[in-house]
Amino acid sequence: MSCSVNIKNLSTSRDGVCLYENVTLDVSHKEKIAIIGPNGCGKTTLLEIIAGLRSQEMGTLELFHQPMLKLDDFKAMRHLIGYLFQDSDNQFLAPIVEDDVAFSLLAGGASKEEARLKTTMILQDLGISHLAKKIVYHLSGGEKKLVALAGVLITEPKLMLLDEPTNGLDHAMQLRLVEILCKIDKSIIIVSHHKEFIELVVEKIYEITPEGLKCSLNPKNGSHHHHHDHTHDHSHSHTH
Amino acid sequence: MDQTQTSPHITPTTALLLALLYSSSVALQEHLYTPMLLPLLLLGWFQKESLLSIFKRLFFLNTLIAIVVLSMLWQKNYDLALLVFLRSNFILMFILMLFQGKDEFAIAIAMHRLRLPHKLTSIFFFTAKSIFLIKREFSLFKNTLHVRGFTPKTNILTYKTMAGFVGILFIKALERSVLLQKAMQLRGYCGEVYTLEEHQAFTKQDTLLALITILSLLWRQGALI
Numbered sequence: 001m002s003c004s005v006n007i008k009n010l011s012t013s014r015d016g017v018c019l020y021e022n023v024t025l026d027v028s029h030k031e032k033i034a035i036i037g038p039n040g041c042g043k044t045t046l047l048e049i050i051a052g053l054r055s056q057e058m059g060t061l062e063l064f065h066q067p068m069l070k071l072d073d074f075k076a077m078r079h080l081i082g083y084l085f086q087d088s089d090n091q092f093l094a095p096i097v098e099d100d101v102a103f104s105l106l107a108g109g110a111s112k113e114e115a116r117l118k119t120t121m122i123l124q125d126l127g128i129s130h131l132a133k134k135i136v137y138h139l140s141g142g143e144k145k146l147v148a149l150a151g152v153l154i155t156e157p158k159l160m161l162l163d164e165p166t167n168g169l170d171h172a173m174q175l176r177l178v179e180i181l182c183k184i185d186k187s188i189i190i191v192s193h194h195k196e197f198i199e200l201v202v203e204k205i206y207e208i209t210p211e212g213l214k215c216s217l218n219p220k221n222g223s224h225h226h227h228h229d230h231t232h233d234h235s236h237s238h239t240h
Numbered sequence: 241m242d243q244t245q246t247s248p249h250i251t252p253t254t255a256l257l258l259a260l261l262y263s264s265s266v267a268l269q270e271h272l273y274t275p276m277l278l279p280l281l282l283l284g285w286f287q288k289e290s291l292l293s294i295f296k297r298l299f300f301l302n303t304l305i306a307i308v309v310l311s312m313l314w315q316k317n318y319d320l321a322l323l324v325f326l327r328s329n330f331i332l333m334f335i336l337m338l339f340q341g342k343d344e345f346a347i348a349i350a351m352h353r354l355r356l357p358h359k360l361t362s363i364f365f366f367t368a369k370s371i372f373l374i375k376r377e378f379s380l381f382k383n384t385l386h387v388r389g390f391t392p393k394t395n396i397l398t399y400k401t402m403a404g405f406v407g408i409l410f411i412k413a414l415e416r417s418v419l420l421q422k423a424m425q426l427r428g429y430c431g432e433v434y435t436l437e438e439h440q441a442f443t444k445q446d447t448l449l450a451l452i453t454i455l456s457l458l459w460r461q462g463a464l465i
Contacts (some may be wrong), residue, residue: 026269052425053422053426078425078426090420091423091427093423093424093433094365094433099434101437103434104428106430107434115436116436120295135343137372151427153438
């Protein structure tokens with residue numbers, strides 16, 4: 001099976017304290033998973049390791065079957081990975097909505113015509129065309145989140161990493177985000193505390209424990225509930 | 241309509257250009273002339289609903305100017321004191337009225353649209369962004385102090401709290417800078433902030449204000465001082 005992310009025996013510590021050991025995780029092509037766990041257990045850290053923002057201490061990480069041995073290896077993969085920050089304000093790199101959405105495309109060398117066309121389309125798809133000329137910092141929390149998501153989607157990444165995407169969103173906006181994410185046909189890893197939200201979006205839920213990742217199929221979005229530990233050397237996925 | 245501008249509909253680009261033109265001309269000319277009041281009157285008319293808040297801000301800014309003016313009065317240099325007072329107030333009034341309702345991002349957008357060097361534009365925008373975020377942290381911390389019953393006094397607890405507060409702001413600023421670096425890495429930033437806009441649309445108010453300002457600077461009649 002084609003894999004977007006393949007992690008084997010990954011161990012990480014923070015300030016000398018081990019967060020987890022021997023984490024093994026496979027994310028298949030177009031598979032949507034969630035990572036949950038208590039505060040400070042290293043959910044965002046794991047996401048940052050997958051995004052190439054920090055290096056792992058032990059273990060191996062492959063993205064699209066390419067081994068990521070050092071942080072430089074991620075440079076070639078940047079256009080394939082979309083990362084949504086927990087606080088959208090940290091993500092914006094241009095003052096106006098349409099300029100920020102188009103940023104990664106233009107930085108990647110796309111022409112202005114192409115960037116303009118794609119920006120218009122993505123803003124339309126997300127139902128936020130009316131925000132195109134607004135200043136990003138004048139928007140509400142929900143609008144900011146959608147603009148940040150548009151900025152991620154515009155590069156058509158194969159893998160999306162979403163860090164607490166429902167942070168600061170009201171119920172209506174959460175449902176809108178669920179609708180958008182369910183339509184997206186890409187590999188998605190969501191880090192969240194919001195159980196109701198992730199159950200509506202993902203197929204598998206992984207819980208971070210000191211021993212590794214504990215996987216369960218999402219009862220609302222999978223065939224049936226199933227538990228097994230992913231703390232061993234080989235990786236696999238089961239759907240019965 | 242360009243939604244980066246506020247009422248009156250003066251675009252940030254025009255505001256920045258006219259602010260530079262007017263302030264440098266008024267600051268560098270030997271005398272002040274009556275026509276220099278024309279753009280102030282026009283802007284005052286544009287901003288008639290916000291005049292009170294503009295004058296309040298001008299009053300506070302004048303406390304600093306008062307120190308300079310008083311030092312000149314002390315030396316019995318009355319003409320120079322009046323010139324400094326008028327010159328500073330002309331420039332401040334013009335800028336305050338021009339940028340009333342606009343924030344730091346409007347200036348960043350104006351720099352962007354004026355095609356100023358990328359490094360300068362980027363640094364200004366990221367500084368504006370940092371100030372905006374730190375301002376938010378500041379008001380959050382202030383609210384926390386209020387709800388926890390803190391009342392500032394001249395005692396060691398207040399000094400310690402304030403010192404801790406400044407420390408927290410530094411730490412938050414550092415955290416934000418790390419996050420900005422991560423965003424830059426992830427989004428392929430390479431020293432340039434891009435814009436999709438090809439040309440800048442100017443409003444009638446832009447044209448009128450630009451004409452009056454240029455005319456007022458060229459029409460050197462009726463020296464005030």
